[in-house]
Amino acid sequence: MDVVSPELNSLLPDEIMDTEAIAMEEELPTEHLAAPPQSEPEPPQVPMETELPEIVSLCPTTTSMQMTSTDAQCSTSSGTQLLLAPSGLISGTTTSAKTTGPAVTQNLPKISSVTVPANHQLIINKVSGAPAAVGKSLGAAVLKPEGQKLLVAGLSKTGQPIMLALPHTWNKPATTQSTGDAKAQPTQIKMVTTVGKPVIAVSSASQLMGSSTTLQAQQLKTLQFTKKPAVSTAGPMITKLIITKALNNKGLSSPASVAPVVTGRVVTQSTPVTPPRSITFGETISTVPQNTSGNSKVAISPLKSPSKLTVVSVASQSPNSPQKSVTLPLSVALGQQILTVQQSATTSPAKAGTSQSTAQTVKPVQTVGGVGTSQFKTIIPLTTPPNVQQIQVPGSRFHYVRLVTATTGSSTAQSSGSTNTNPSIQPAKPVMMNAAVRMSVPIVSAQTIKQVVPKPLTSAAQVVTTSQTPQRLIMPATHLPQIQPNLTSLPPGTVLAPAHGSGNMGYAVLPAPYVTQIPQPAFVTLTSSSSFSTATPIQTQARLSLNGYCDCFANGEFCNNCNCVNCFNNLDHESERLKAIKACLDRNPVAFKPKIGKGKEGESDRRHSKGCNCKKSGCLKNYCECYEAKIMCSSMCKCMGCKNFEESPERKTLMHLADAAEVRVQQQTAAKTKLSSQISDLLTRTTPAITSGGGKLPYTFVTKEVAEATCDCLLEQAEQAELTNQPQAVAERLILEEFGRCLRRIISFAGKAKTDCPINC
DNA sequence: GAGTTTGAAACT
């Protein structure tokens, strides 16, 4: 059973990830670390500050890292060590788990590679077949930050105990018997921290062991520590340590109980019909065992804005299937808004429209507004397999998720998941989406989460305006006769509009700015149903317009202020748009899903779902979708001459330059800001002194502070020129130009001072 | 800003 104790999650982070005291001094060698036994530690490469946190995760005061073919040790000046040790060398007790030092490091399994790719993952791949002398053990890792010891022991082929020795405050024995044969499946140990809040996520993607129901170390398939640098100069990148080794994940059978921990609390959701599912959320997400079959996680890119909506969709699940868990990306602790769409197993399409399904639709909705935190999560069971689309409404601070369901207005539809290769002819398949019902699920602040489910309206347009804080609705995709909405509580600008072609079953929730896009007739009746079968010239145009892959359309957005010609990707042509969506989904069911999703188990977290096909760019330009998404090319890619892999020196150089450039830009911006600030401050202080005669001359503004700020700008320019290997002449010119700009700025402020003070000047 | 390069998607 995949159980992870909350205690483990509450203990490990603080014990291990004392990032406050971490001194990042050198980066880990990024080349292969399966060096010969006498190999010296590789000299640090060009410092890439974004790679430093890997050291942080393992060796808070790391100054060197040594690895041989038989051991791997991360030594620190303070004695902190990272040891990769075979579990067989460690007896099955907690006490012995604390054993560290050279004795443990002997006869360690060979580490095949240790790499630090650009996505800040330190991956230590161990050779699956350990030497016989090692007793076929699969390895263990001892993390001993600041005197504490953490042993993450692998699964022994010979049944030897695999342990997780926790810091001294961890009292539970972490030893169990191994009953499975551990061979092939990789195990990841990932270090995860968030800014200021170290966490550890332990998850098991499979039922590794027998019937144990307690937290046992060998079941820990994944330890994930993701660190966001406290001071990030390269965006919200996530740094991870992944120690990969071979494990067996076969034998998945019984559903595992789930004990996700949310900031020390256990939140478990279960229904009478389905095995318990659990969602963890909160700032310190810690433990989520996973049975990933059928699950799909769409984790937000760590490089995106933390405010970006993340959609975690869970695929359809049979009532008998094992539980599913969703681990929220840790960026939730950074203000990222997470929406999880989880399909209820009790609301199959065959039951859609029944009172039971209706109740199921509403009840499981779970919102958690963090007290004292702005993070929350919403779980929305659907009645039909959803096609989740992220919607970014231009100009709106709300994030939407569009759920396009394949259903008709009939509540007694019996089939689902059918496909129709001909979008225009669907007479025999009433379930097909000749009308798409939209669910716009906005994300609002945690403290103001409110869900309003309106009943089908029989009157004309409903434009509800209240004085409340802007909120949006979560609309059901099915008939909800029992739910009586409180329309008077709707936020200002909220508009209930009928989804074209959906009869009286679907409603579109529109932010106020889009009211202007809705033609008045669209409000007249909510029971009007526009059929796609009646092709019109406009629809023909729409097909032409939307069949192309407009980015807005592909992202589930409406075009707004685009340069597109004859655009039909707007509410004026909603029916045509929905038809185009349907056509696209018919051709490609995942057309609106992000290409960059979670990789397979054991692989890096993010990967291109399809793979790139680059030929000339070497996958090191933004032409490459993988490179653009800042992920490595994978085996799915069909690229030629790919250089977008972990050890690629070209890629490392590019990443380094990009990081350096970003730092330069920030420094330059800071210097200019400082200059402006100094000048403004000077003006504030000197304005009263300006005489009523001709005022002060510009040079009088060149005080010591201004001069220093100017020098900062000039130095930045010089460094910039040096960084780009500019000739001296060019460098001088750039510096002089910068100086000129500084002077102009000073003069400008001086002139402004005169202008702003006509009375005194 | 114009022209070129590139690769994804559509099309055949």
Place this chain on the structure above:
DNA sequence: CAGTTTCAAACTC
């Protein structure tokens, strides 16, 4: 599945 076409983004000058 492979080759071709289209087209918008990325890139260069």
